[in-house]
Amino acid sequence: MPTVSVKRDLLFEALGQKYTDEEFDELCFEFGLELDEITSEKEILIREQGDEKAEGASDVVLYKIDVPANRYDLLCLEGLVRGLQVFKEKLEAPRYKRVSPADGGEPQRLVITEETASVRPHAVAAVLRNITFTQERYESFIELQEKLHQNICRKRTLVAIGTHDLDTISGPFTYTAKPPGEIRFKPLNQSKEYTATELMSLYKTDSHLRHYLHIIENEPLYPIIYDSNGIVLSMPPIINGDHSKISLNTKNIFIECTATDLTKAKTTLDMVVTMFSEYCEEPFTVEGAEVVYPDGRLCVYPELAYRTETLSGDFINKRVGINESAESIAQLLTRMCLRSEVSGEGDLIQVEIPPTRADVIHACDIMEDAAIAYGFNNIVRSTPRTYTIANQLPLNKLTELLRQDLAAAGFTEALTFALCSEEDIADKLRKNIAETRAVHISNPKTTEFQVARTCLLPGLLKTLAANRKMPLPLKLFEISDVVLKDETKDIGARNNRRLCAVYYNKSPGFEVIHGLLDRVMQLLDVKPGRNQGYHIQAAEDSTFFPGRCAEIFSCGKSIGHLGVLHPDVISRFELTMPCSAIDIDIEPFL
């Protein structure tokens, strides 16, 4: 969930009202936001870097507000204030308008060449005219781009935003892709020119930019945008050129978004321009820019598309569980920036979805907004009359019953991890990993998560090791799932429910574990015997001490092993006493 940090006093000034922390928290809760933290730059610095670094830092109160991940329109102070003001019916949602250049001039044009196809094929653009920045507005503008980059743009992989002082460059602009050696320019906030190759190594150590290098690093061609004089605007998604950088005094801004996902690029551009067109000479207007595709197609951006959905008041009422008139529902929706009207035919409501609400893609999204405006906590809570008979999953039912009786037999239940290291299920048990049928994880952060366990024994032995100081004997069991590769399943693997128990004492206690097997079979109503019953038979298994291992058969089918563990297994799990163990599959007893 993205967190937006805003200055409290600035926020209240914009809202035209002062709140106590509690009142504001309450408003956030109702609207679906969360006032996560109340802090200041100074406090943050003290926490992160210590008192010294924080000296002289600002102690202006900051609100850190958690915003739902799909509400890109609330990622800056401007958007938050607009959303809340409309919600409180203090403001009408503005109408965003794309306009042509004043005095009949030509629109800005961005030409995409076909070389971009292999690396980053999409681009959109727009112009904000006669904007007035203040220090706060400027900071918010930069911050919004960063938030968008982190969220909808998926760390610049899907979309990268570049903003430029239009008065320092001249169109038409060209979006192309070139070998990195052939790209040369002075990047933002650097004093000299670098080739793209040099830049990539320069930014290897940059705490911020190094996270984006991988996006194009191994591409033969890097994306690059030039103006008509060959000045580099940006090398997306890494860095802008220094030449066109915006400042507090910038009046006209050229915005380009390059992308691998065109839908997201359009939404991102819409967000940037809707949030900040407020500060243009003619508020909420955006000057369109033309984008020419390699195939000659010409599109004008930003789209700033309004869409109208028609739904009935009855639909909302039935889904939410309220009983409101169509007019009142239309009013609720309008408070959520979805301008709505009753259309006159029955209880049909025309709902207009503005370009800021890209999250509204279905009637259910509109229904949710009506419910939020109505107030979740004002909805009458009622029990559904759905009549059903409960059933336990037979495997879990058997597990629950066996667990009770194993505890009654004097064994204590352990709860161990389903993930472990390869070593745990192979080397430490004197097995070969290739023969384990283990499912392997491709991206473990540590060795603890290399594989899904193929048996419960390592977990129990590790539990013993962690509790060596406890009085002996230690008697543990676990009934849980292991995971095995299985070609016959759609995903190529399946769980297997197993019962495992260990006895750890100064003497091996094979008879104790054997007695537990007899007890389990008694509980499962299987009698001793060769054919219809169960029996054990001497077996060799590398995990067990030679001559001290038996295979367990039930109704002629092998279901597991029991025996005294091999001394190497005991020491590899950092244990010192003899130990006997049993491991069986309980699924045959369903």
Added chain:
Amino acid sequence: MADTGLLEALLRLLEKVDGGIDSQDVAADLGVDHQLIVGAVKSLQALGEVISAEQKSSKRWELTGEGREIAEQGSHEARVFNAIPDEGLPQNELMKMPSGKVGFSKAMSNKWIRLDKAHEGGPRVFKTVETIEDTVRDKLQLVQKGLSAKLEDKEKNELKKRKLLSEVTVKSYWITKGSSFSTTITKQETELTPEMIASGSWKEKKFKPYNFEAMGVAPDCGHLHPLMKVRTQFRQIFLEMGFTEMPTNNFIESSFWNFDSLFQPQQHPARDQHDTFFISDPALAHEFPQDYLERVKQVHSEGGYGSQGYKYDWKIEEAQKNLLRTHTTAVSARMLYKLAQQEKFTPVKYFSIDRVFRNETLDATHLAEFHQIEGVVADYGLTLGNLMGILHQFFTKLGITKLRFKPAYNPYTEPSMEVFSYHEGLKKWVEVGNSGVFRPEMLLPMGLPEGVSVIAWGLSLERPTMIKYGINNIRELVGHKVNLQMVYDSPICRLDS
């Protein structure tokens, strides 16, 4: 057990007195060491109510070794005085006496004797008085007779300074008759035996009383794990509410069922390597319901079913990637798909409690695997109010009655609500779960009828367990680093109390 003769002697002494008797006096009377009497008192106490004895401590003056010698032989100065004949004694001879040095100076200061330094043949000592009164000896003899009270404190301290007296603390018992006082000793039995029952001899016997203050012997038993005890209770709650358990015994899942079928777009951050464990072997799932897969692809990439869709290039390769399921909702999706394949829709209530996996940063409350509790209801015409109503009933069974709901975002539910309960201890609202109504983009491609709504909620099993059992570090609860003593000691789980 002290000698029976001594015990009975003590009891006979006690019989003669009206009130009680001090063990010191008993020792004096019987002429035995006090420690023997203390032993006798303890033995008698163990017999039940024969006597009652109260320990007391008192201070007493006692003669030191030197003090006893003086009481016997007289003070040093008296001994010096008595050694001097009328004709006197040479000083050097006097000094050879054991008491010479101390006795000489004391006798001198008492003016009992005089020294003639100029005497021919060396200095010589002469008596100056006819008789003396040896008050030191007298005083010490008084103390020896137990009459130290006759001396003034000043006198006693003076003698103490001379290391002739010392003050000692004496522990003794004040012994009185018990409720079953008798002068004869009957041996008490410790336990009832089969023989006593058979012979009826128990009727005559006296039994040693039990010490009810001591702890009993811990039973030799096994124990269930606290997290599993809580799981059992949650299962019970769902069963009481008529929910059927889903088959969640498949930790490995395809991205298709874990994400795509839930209308979670392929670029969603949850599908990132940083959040999810992907599988390298078996890396890909190879079997999907083809027509359903096509509908899922369509709703993601183009929309449909009243949806705009996400409008991106949906790839089968992403859907095929196997992973460790990140939520049990993957199983709910399979179950709802299965339900949609029924000839006629029937309402269902499903639940599951099982492991899920996240490739997250670990801390005191987060592990890479945890248990998710999930409830799902599918029926015609379910409302958001119904979801809140059923959540209210569910949480009431957990002993939580004060609930409120916050709008939230989740890719596969709309509306989505975070569930908060009022924590009386913390005096604030805390999040206890997540809930929502499954999106039509998830349900309609499965083939569920248009009017059917599916409401669902989820929470973790670990958090309520940690609160219930007062555990702060999740590793002490889950995994091999568990503290077995905690498992042994954990009480039964009743969630509503």
